[in-house]
Amino acid sequence: MANPQDPVPIPATYHAGTLRYNRGSLARLFAILLGGGFVFTLVDQLEPRILPIILRQHGASDTEIALIVSSITAAMQLLVMPVVSYRSDRLQSRWGRRIPYLFWATPFVSAMLAITPYAPDIAAALGGNAWLGQLCEALHLKPVIVCFGVITVLYRFAISVTSPMFFSLFRDVVPMTHIGRFLALFRIVGALGTFVITYWLVGLAETHAKPIFLGLAAMNLVGFLFLCATVKEGTYPPVTESSGNDHREGRMAGFRRFVVQSFSHPIYCWTYVARTCIYGAVSMSAFLVFFPQRELGIPLDQVGKLMSWSSLLWLPIAFPIGRAIDQKGSIALLGLALAVTAIGYALTFFCVTGEHSYLVLTLLTGLSGWAVMLSQTALTQEIFHVGRFAQLGAASVLVQSLVISLILGPAMGYLLGRIGDSRWNLVVPGVGTLQIGAYRCVNLVLALLYAGAWLALLRVRQLWRQFGGPTNYQAPH
Numbered sequence: 001m002a003n004p005q006d007p008v009p010i011p012a013t014y015h016a017g018t019l020r021y022n023r024g025s026l027a028r029l030f031a032i033l034l035g036g037g038f039v040f041t042l043v044d045q046l047e048p049r050i051l052p053i054i055l056r057q058h059g060a061s062d063t064e065i066a067l068i069v070s071s072i073t074a075a076m077q078l079l080v081m082p083v084v085s086y087r088s089d090r091l092q093s094r095w096g097r098r099i100p101y102l103f104w105a106t107p108f109v110s111a112m113l114a115i116t117p118y119a120p121d122i123a124a125a126l127g128g129n130a131w132l133g134q135l136c137e138a139l140h141l142k143p144v145i146v147c148f149g150v151i152t153v154l155y156r157f158a159i160s161v162t163s164p165m166f167f168s169l170f171r172d173v174v175p176m177t178h179i180g181r182f183l184a185l186f187r188i189v190g191a192l193g194t195f196v197i198t199y200w201l202v203g204l205a206e207t208h209a210k211p212i213f214l215g216l217a218a219m220n221l222v223g224f225l226f227l228c229a230t231v232k233e234g235t236y237p238p239v240t241e242s243s244g245n246d247h248r249e250g251r252m253a254g255f256r257r258f259v260v261q262s263f264s265h266p267i268y269c270w271t272y273v274a275r276t277c278i279y280g281a282v283s284m285s286a287f288l289v290f291f292p293q294r295e296l297g298i299p300l301d302q303v304g305k306l307m308s309w310s311s312l313l314w315l316p317i318a319f320p321i322g323r324a325i326d327q328k329g330s331i332a333l334l335g336l337a338l339a340v341t342a343i344g345y346a347l348t349f350f351c352v353t354g355e356h357s358y359l360v361l362t363l364l365t366g367l368s369g370w371a372v373m374l375s376q377t378a379l380t381q382e383i384f385h386v387g388r389f390a391q392l393g394a395a396s397v398l399v400q401s402l403v404i405s406l407i408l409g410p411a412m413g414y415l416l417g418r419i420g421d422s423r424w425n426l427v428v429p430g431v432g433t434l435q436i437g438a439y440r441c442v443n444l445v446l447a448l449l450y451a452g453a454w455l456a457l458l459r460v461r462q463l464w465r466q467f468g469g470p471t472n473y474q475a476p477h
Helices: 023-044 044-057 062-088 099-125 130-138 143-173 175-204 210-231 251-263 268-285 290-295 299-327 329-351 355-383 385-420 439-465
Strands: 014-015 019-020 424-428 432-436
Touching: 014 175, 019 023, 019 175, 023 044, 023 143, 023 175, 023 210, 044 062, 044 099, 044 143, 044 175, 044 268, 062 143, 062 251, 062 268, 062 385, 099 130, 099 143, 099 175, 099 210, 130 143, 130 385, 143 175, 143 355, 143 385, 175 299, 175 355, 251 268, 268 355, 268 385, 268 439, 290 299, 290 439, 299 329, 299 355, 329 355, 355 385, 355 439, 432 439
Parallel strands: none
Antiparallel strands: 014 019, 424 432
16 A cells, blocks of 8 residues: 655555555555455444344343344444544544544454353343342343343444544545445445355354354454554644644533534535434344244244345445446435335335245345445545544434434334234235234334435435536535
């Protein structure tokens, strides 16, 4: 990889800020970041894919699963990401502005991953502890569920540092001329990671939780520390405003500046709305695994395999979509992907009767869902101001966290708890009589969320055109 301070410059073909690359150095950069992306995906998929199964195995209710998997995640993002992102945009160090945060937070992420499957052992060891007993009694929870919750809080605290720094690093070191193709490759390795989780590990979650979590904790530690040691950031323009690290500024002044800069421009706010709907749907999708298992009667191991095939089918189409994003922009691709995903989940609610129809519509929603995640990531790279990229990303997460933790998570837990084991019949012309249960309804919720994201994107596109559109867009400062 090219370093702007190398005494012997290499022929520069591409650039990202002060960084210069030729084809070889750009390929090395991509390889390192994509390796980190593969590890990141494996770790990121543990909560929505594996943790709900383990929690259910230990007697957690739907409300408790929603609280631990969705609400705690959103709450930690709410508390941590805005502070870390605001300060990282203003950090001036010889290691850059993202790498220092990644380096120090990574060991804590790995440590919390490693101890997660030991929550039952910890609860048993603390069985006679008066403090734990009082806490469980006050919360009306089992000790093991409290232990899972506490570990999840600590894990989410640490990963709420590494996650925004990792994605912000892309904007700092990857040339914008290749961002769509890079993100496509990133989603390809993400699809491979998701395939590994769903095809092999979902079926082993109830019996091999400890090896799964310990192995991924080790991969995370080695992978991200290697990335920190090998990826070099460039130099950044000096911060003209009072630094967030300057004691003279004061916390309230920094908070006011964060709010004003992040929420004054409608194009940013509507982008937050679209992404909130998307990530709200992703968060609620933790319950999708129970629909085929509990309402269609498909064994858990088979469910994981059926869910995994869309990840493989995504591989040959991801790079062409990434190239199309580089050529046409992300908004058009994201709009199409959102529409298809919303329709796909609506069809899943109304049309799935068994394993074959479930497979067909899982392929549709899986492929379009991958396209949504690729396009929405590219959208932020295009829309957000480069000098405040992490800050604006944190503002987006702030909105997501509030909505998911205070509205969507509790509402989903309430809905599933309210329906419970109830069933009612719905006659669908051309399909037959469907038995409607709580987990089939999750698909309808996801359809509404993706439709909401599509409507918000229409407003983003209108404002984007006002700021210069495809040929001369200037991000509001």
